[in-house]
Amino acid sequence: MSRTPPNLLTATQDALEAVRSTSPLVQCITNSVVVGFTANALLAVGAAPAMVDIPEEAGMFAGVASGVLINLGTCREEQRAAALEAAPAANAAGTPWVLDPVAIGALPVRTPLAYRLRDLGPSIVRGNASEILALAELGTGGRGVDSTSSVDAALTASQMLARVTGGVVAVSGATDVVTDGVSVVRLTNGHPVLTKVTGGGCALGAIMAAFAAVTPDALTAAVAATSVYTVAADLAAERSALPGSFAVALLDALSEVSVDDIAERAVIA
Amino acid sequence: MSRTPPNLLTATQDALEAVRSTSPLVQCITNSVVVGFTANALLAVGAAPAMVDIPEEAGMFAGVASGVLINLGTCREEQRAAALEAAPAANAAGTPWVLDPVAIGALPVRTPLAYRLRDLGPSIVRGNASEILALAELGTGGRGVDSTSSVDAALTASQMLARVTGGVVAVSGATDVVTDGVSVVRLTNGHPVLTKVTGGGCALGAIMAAFAAVTPDALTAAVAATSVYTVAADLAAERSALPGSFAVALLDALSEVSVDDIAERAVIA
Amino acid sequence: MSRTPPNLLTATQDALEAVRSTSPLVQCITNSVVVGFTANALLAVGAAPAMVDIPEEAGMFAGVASGVLINLGTCREEQRAAALEAAPAANAAGTPWVLDPVAIGALPVRTPLAYRLRDLGPSIVRGNASEILALAELGTGGRGVDSTSSVDAALTASQMLARVTGGVVAVSGATDVVTDGVSVVRLTNGHPVLTKVTGGGCALGAIMAAFAAVTPDALTAAVAATSVYTVAADLAAERSALPGSFAVALLDALSEVSVDDIAERAVIA
Numbered sequence: 001m002s003r004t005p006p007n008l009l010t011a012t013q014d015a016l017e018a019v020r021s022t023s024p025l026v027q028c029i030t031n032s033v034v035v036g037f038t039a040n041a042l043l044a045v046g047a048a049p050a051m052v053d054i055p056e057e058a059g060m061f062a063g064v065a066s067g068v069l070i071n072l073g074t075c076r077e078e079q080r081a082a083a084l085e086a087a088p089a090a091n092a093a094g095t096p097w098v099l100d101p102v103a104i105g106a107l108p109v110r111t112p113l114a115y116r117l118r119d120l121g122p123s124i125v126r127g128n129a130s131e132i133l134a135l136a137e138l139g140t141g142g143r144g145v146d147s148t149s150s151v152d153a154a155l156t157a158s159q160m161l162a163r164v165t166g167g168v169v170a171v172s173g174a175t176d177v178v179t180d181g182v183s184v185v186r187l188t189n190g191h192p193v194l195t196k197v198t199g200g201g202c203a204l205g206a207i208m209a210a211f212a213a214v215t216p217d218a219l220t221a222a223v224a225a226t227s228v229y230t231v232a233a234d235l236a237a238e239r240s241a242l243p244g245s246f247a248v249a250l251l252d253a254l255s256e257v258s259v260d261d262i263a264e265r266a267v268i269a
Numbered sequence: 270m271s272r273t274p275p276n277l278l279t280a281t282q283d284a285l286e287a288v289r290s291t292s293p294l295v296q297c298i299t300n301s302v303v304v305g306f307t308a309n310a311l312l313a314v315g316a317a318p319a320m321v322d323i324p325e326e327a328g329m330f331a332g333v334a335s336g337v338l339i340n341l342g343t344c345r346e347e348q349r350a351a352a353l354e355a356a357p358a359a360n361a362a363g364t365p366w367v368l369d370p371v372a373i374g375a376l377p378v379r380t381p382l383a384y385r386l387r388d389l390g391p392s393i394v395r396g397n398a399s400e401i402l403a404l405a406e407l408g409t410g411g412r413g414v415d416s417t418s419s420v421d422a423a424l425t426a427s428q429m430l431a432r433v434t435g436g437v438v439a440v441s442g443a444t445d446v447v448t449d450g451v452s453v454v455r456l457t458n459g460h461p462v463l464t465k466v467t468g469g470g471c472a473l474g475a476i477m478a479a480f481a482a483v484t485p486d487a488l489t490a491a492v493a494a495t496s497v498y499t500v501a502a503d504l505a506a507e508r509s510a511l512p513g514s515f516a517v518a519l520l521d522a523l524s525e526v527s528v529d530d531i532a533e534r535a536v537i538a
Numbered sequence: 539m540s541r542t543p544p545n546l547l548t549a550t551q552d553a554l555e556a557v558r559s560t561s562p563l564v565q566c567i568t569n570s571v572v573v574g575f576t577a578n579a580l581l582a583v584g585a586a587p588a589m590v591d592i593p594e595e596a597g598m599f600a601g602v603a604s605g606v607l608i609n610l611g612t613c614r615e616e617q618r619a620a621a622l623e624a625a626p627a628a629n630a631a632g633t634p635w636v637l638d639p640v641a642i643g644a645l646p647v648r649t650p651l652a653y654r655l656r657d658l659g660p661s662i663v664r665g666n667a668s669e670i671l672a673l674a675e676l677g678t679g680g681r682g683v684d685s686t687s688s689v690d691a692a693l694t695a696s697q698m699l700a701r702v703t704g705g706v707v708a709v710s711g712a713t714d715v716v717t718d719g720v721s722v723v724r725l726t727n728g729h730p731v732l733t734k735v736t737g738g739g740c741a742l743g744a745i746m747a748a749f750a751a752v753t754p755d756a757l758t759a760a761v762a763a764t765s766v767y768t769v770a771a772d773l774a775a776e777r778s779a780l781p782g783s784f785a786v787a788l789l790d791a792l793s794e795v796s797v798d799d800i801a802e803r804a805v806i807a
Contacts, residue, residue, distance in 0.1 A: 013413035033573050033589050035302050044512045049467065050372065054345055057376045076592055076616050078345050103588065107595045158620065174712025198577035198587065200325050243582045251513025255465065284553050304571050310735035313781045318736065319641070320571050323614055326645045520782025524734065 004268040008185070008223060012266060013259040015224035017217045020046035024213035028206050029053040029082050031073025031102065034198055034199030037247070038069075041203035044254035047210035047226065054078055059085030064130035065146055067209035068097035070117060071202055073111045087120045095177045096123035096212035096221070100205040105134040118165060123218045125161060126170045127207045129154035136161040151158045155184065168218040170208065170226060172201050178222045183225050188228035192235035197247045204229050227266045273537040277454070277492060281535060282528040284484045284493035289315035293335035293482035297475050298322040298351050300342025300371065303468030307338075308518070310472035313523035316479035323347055326332045328354030336478035337366035339386060340471055341379045349382055356389045365392035365481035365490070369474040374403040387434060390485035392487045394430060395439045395474045398423035405430040421439065424453065437478065437487040439468050439495060447491045454492050457536045460506035466516045473498045496535045503534055542806040546723070546761060550804060551797040553753045553762035558584035562751035566744050567591040567620050569611025569640065572737030575785070576607075580743035582792035585748035590670065592616055597623030605747035605757045606635035608646045608655060612763035615779045618651055634661035634750035634759070638743040643672040655704060663699060664708045664743045674699040691778055693722065706756040708746065709722035710739050714764050718757045725761065726767035726805045729775035734787045742767045765804045770795040772803055 004012075025048045030038055033258040055078055062068050068090045070083045090097040099122035101114040111134065118125070125135060143239035155177060158169040162181035171177045171246055176187040194200040207229055210222035233259040236249035236255060274280075294317045299307055308318040319328040324347055331337050335504035337359045338350045359366040370383040380403065387394070387404055394404060405426035424446060427438040431450035440446045445456040463469040476498055481490035504526060505518035542550075563586045568576055590599040593616055600606050606628045607620045616691035627634040637660035639652040649672065656663070656673055665671060673694035674703040693715060696707040700719035709715045712726040731739040743766055771796060774787035 031589070032570055033587075034304055036467060036574055039302050040512065040516070041468060043465045049302075049342055051300070052372070053343060054378055057378050060376065076345075076614075079768055089431070093363055103590070104599070106738045107590070109592055109595050128694060140791065198574060198581060202618055240790075242790035242792050243578065246785040247578070247789075248513040248517055251516075252509075252511035253802050255512050302732055305574055305736060307786070308571050309781065312734045312736060318571075319567070321641070321645070322611055322612060326647050329645065329777055345614075516788055518784040520785075521780035524781050536671075 004266045008173070008267060008268050009218045009263060010181060011166070012224040012227045012268070013262050014229050015221065016262065018122065018214035019210050022214055023048050024067060024210050025050055026067045026206055026209045026213070027061050027065040027086065028071070028085060029058060029079055029264050030069060030071035030202060030206070031075070033073060034202040034246065037199040038203045038206045040251050041254055041261050042206050042210060044251045045144060045207055045210065047207070048258055050208070053082045054077045055081040055085060058082035059089040062089035062095060063093045065095060068095060068214035069206045069209045070097065071100040071102060071205055072104065073102040074112060076108050077112065080164045083113070083117060087117055087122070091120060094217060098122060098124045098126055098205050098212065100126050100202060101131050101135050104131055108186050110157055121165050122167055123212055124170060124208050124222050126172065126208060127206065128172050128201070132161060132169060132171050134155045142202045151219040159184070163234065168222050170222045172204070176226050176230065178219060178226060180219045183219060185219070185225065186269050187226050187230060189265060190226065191241065193241045193243060193246045194233050196243040197250070226263060228257060229254070231261055231265045235261065273535045277537045278535060279402055280412035281496045281537070282491045282531050283494040284307040284480050284490065285497050285531065287483035288363035288479050291329065292317050293479050293481055295336045295338060295475055295478045295482070296321050296330050296334040296354060296355065297338045297340070298348055299338060299354060299471060300326060300344070300474070301343060302384060302385055303471040306468040307472045307475045309520055310523055311475050311479060312411060313520045314476055314479065316371045317477070322351045324350040324354060328358040329349035331355040331364060332362045334364060335482035338475045338478045339366060340371060341373065341437060342371040342381060342471065344379055352382070352386060354389070356386055364432055364476065365487060366396055367391060367393045367474050367478045367481065368502060369395050369471060370400050370404050373472070374402055387533070390434050391436045392437050392481055393477050393491050394434065395470070395477060397440065397470070401430060401438060401440050405534050410463045424448070428453070432434050439491045441473070445495050445499065446489060447488060447495060449488045454488070455538050456492065456495050456499060458496065459502045460510065462506055462512060463502050463513045465512040466519070469489065492537060496531060496537055497526060498523070500530055500534045504530065542804045547801060547804060549758045550622045550762040551800050552588060552655065552805070553749050553759065554732055554766050554797060554800065556746050556752035560752055561586050562748050563588055564605045564747045564751070565590050565599050565603040565616060565624065566607045566609070567617055567624060568607060568609035568740060568744070569613070570708045571611060572740040575737040575743045576744045578697050578789050579792055580744050580748060580791045583745055583748065585745070587744070591620045593619040593623060596620035597627040600624040600627035600633060600706060601631045603633055604751035606633055606701050606746045607638065608635065608638060609638040609743055610642065610652060611640040611740065613648055613651065617645060618676045621651070621655060623654055625660070631659060634747065634756060636660060636662045636664055636747045636750065637745050638664050638740060638742070639669050642669055651698050658702050659690040660705055662706045662708060662746050662760050663703065663748055664710065664739070664746060665675055666710050670707060671695045697722070706760050708760045708764060710742070714768065716757060716760045716764060721757060723757070723761050724807050725764050725768060727765065727803060729779065731770050731775055731779045731781060731784045735788070761806060765800060765806055767792070768805045773799065775793070
């Protein structure tokens with residue numbers, strides 16, 4: 001039985017049904033490792049992927065997409081230019097967009113790019129604790145990344161970051177945390193084998209963009225996407241907790257997960 | 270029982286056996302989303318993939334490959350240059366090549382590139398109805414894409430396009446249509462879950478290149494490849510119609526589909 | 539029952555346990571076809587993948603990675619620059635690195651790049667017979683690639699190449715051969731379906747980098763990685779020898795293969 005407050009539960013169920021009934025078009029500028037799995041995850045959950053990630057096309061497309069994901073995992077030069085086209089175009093069109101600042105911190109190309117994108121105000125930032133800590137380095141006022149990447153430090157950083165971007169920050173971990181800088185929502189579904197599949201987190205970023213396209217507020221979108229994805233992971237892990245079979249089962253589960261599964265299994269607080 | 274005319278049935282069976290016995294080398298310049306799945310589909314059906322997609326190598330390789338696929342899904346700059354090397358080199362060597370004009374129409378980089386490639390005379394163009402309509406914009410003489418992308422409009426466009434390119438045009442849909450501008454062949458195998466797997470259509474383009482390598486005429490090649498691929502999809506969907514499992518089963522089925530399966534299941538008219 | 543000498547068997551088992559207990563960070567600069575499968579194979583066996591493959595980051599990252607793979611399968615311009623950053627940085631840091639010279643020989647971009655990288659002294663070179671023969675073209679003193687790519691010719695070339703690089707050379711085939719120029723080790727596990735999965739060989743190169751990170755000598759690392767990978771392939775092929783299912787089962791088997799499986803099944807001589 002779910003321990004989730006009724007309003008969050010209903011909002012998650014409504015968002016899932018809205019994704020399936022409207023099939024939002026999600027533009028992904030994402031890394032080469034996960035791009036196929038991400039497209040398949042979007043299709044499975046009911047959205048429509050479009051990996052338009054080259055300059056001169058990315059900005060135009062962001063104006064017509066329902067949602068945009070920018071993931072910096074293998075950000076070659078053309079993708080960097082595409083990202084810097086797509087984010088302002090999404091803003092201009094009122095299109096929600098998600099930033100996934102993969103592995104930023106010390107790496108000298110993606111880190112300043114992530115800061116530029118952060119300053120463009122992503123609707124949702126999604127990352128693990130150390131990425132969120134790195135992205136929260138807000139000029140001289142920021143807290144040092146010499147903080148340990150503990151849950152507490154990441155929570156503080158995510159709240160600061162959300163206030164600066166004016167959006168929502170989602171921190172992945174054994175407990176997933178989503179905040180708009182004021183409210184803090186914790187989700188505890190999911191299974192450790194998810195960390196043994198490449199793109200487990202990256203695909204969630206794309207699914208957040210799909211949910212943001214059908215949900216008025218980004219907090220609900222990030223919570224609903226996380227809940228649907230991790231409940232699907234729970235269902236998949238019951239079929240197999242071995243990484244190859246699990247990845248296949250996860251795509252199956254994303255296509256099958258029902259509002260009743262959410263009601264029975266979602267743990268959101 | 271198949272309702273397919275005996276000559277098309279026999280030609281499809283012969284082409285499948287020829288692919289398996291000669292393992293044609295298929296060069297793919299294709300998008301990052303589907304490149305792995307495409308290579309696996311080619312291997313499964315019995316062909317040999319080679320993703321040689323960088324300038325200075327793509328042209329040389331097209332001269333020795335058995336068939337070439339050019340797919341514009343994520344056509345970054347080096348791939349665009351590689352495509353413009355490979356197509357003339359394939360022509361010069363008499364190598365069949367397939368053009369898949371993914372998502373052309375409004376996008377300003379891939380659309381003019383697709384027109385240039387169209388004018389180089391691809392052996393086969395493969396796309397969905399709206400892509401074929403966009404590619405058929407033949408200068409001032411073309412029919413407008415303000416036509417609705419109905420089956421009828423796409424059929425007319427595909428016939429016009431085939432006459433202009435001197436090749437074959439294959440339009441994917443619930444009914445697949447293949448034409449050389451005069452003959453029109455319709456195929457009705459396949460399953461809706463194929464649209465829930467990224468690269469479902471893109472991989473078929475690569476398989477068409479493999480079949481074109483072993484079949485004297487491009488019409489037969491496109492029909493045979495479509496029939497083998499969609500009959501394999503039927504077999505796979507009987508194992509699972511969930512997207513993750515189906516994609517795995519499709520690769521299995523491509524390696525197992527037999528001339529008897531074709532005889533029993535192919536619906537070509 | 540294994541016919542493997544006790545010292546090689548123990549070293550392989552120790553290396554497997556060390557990979558799982560220390561989870562070495564493996565940087566991969568690899569081709570777009572196999573990049574997802576490679577990351578999943580590394581995760582499955584217990585390592586941590588990081589596909590940092592852009593200039594200005596690749597060299598820095600090679601200094602902190604536990605091992606590095608450079609695979610030339612689709613070496614676009616940025617990857618070529620990244621490879622030429624990463625190899626010297628790995629050398630400077632004492633980090634083992636693996637070179638996989640995919641499809642070199644006649645192709646004019648990757649072949650000279652492979653020679654440059656060869657001259658930087660990779661810890662392990664991994665390839666098939668014809669790639670090893672091509673890479674062994676050691677200036678005027680080299681044996682011509684007009685030699686047939688027979689096992690004997692490849693063995694001679696691999697020994698010459700190992701002496702020139704000061705490292706280890708691993709030649710994939712029905713029998714896998716690993717040599718440091720003096721010792722020659724032959725491994726005969728594995729299953730033909732492995733050649734029907736794209737990235738079957740490429741992923742092994744990445745796993746060699748993981749094993750090299752936890753093993754003092756490169757010969758043991760290459761032997762242990764090959765043995766673990768091909769024993770896992772044997773286990774997977776028992777579940778399915780169809781290519782789609784086999785690829786999934788291989789990832790599962792990489793996560794499950796035990797030191798007892800190695801003891802029972804490894805055939806190393």
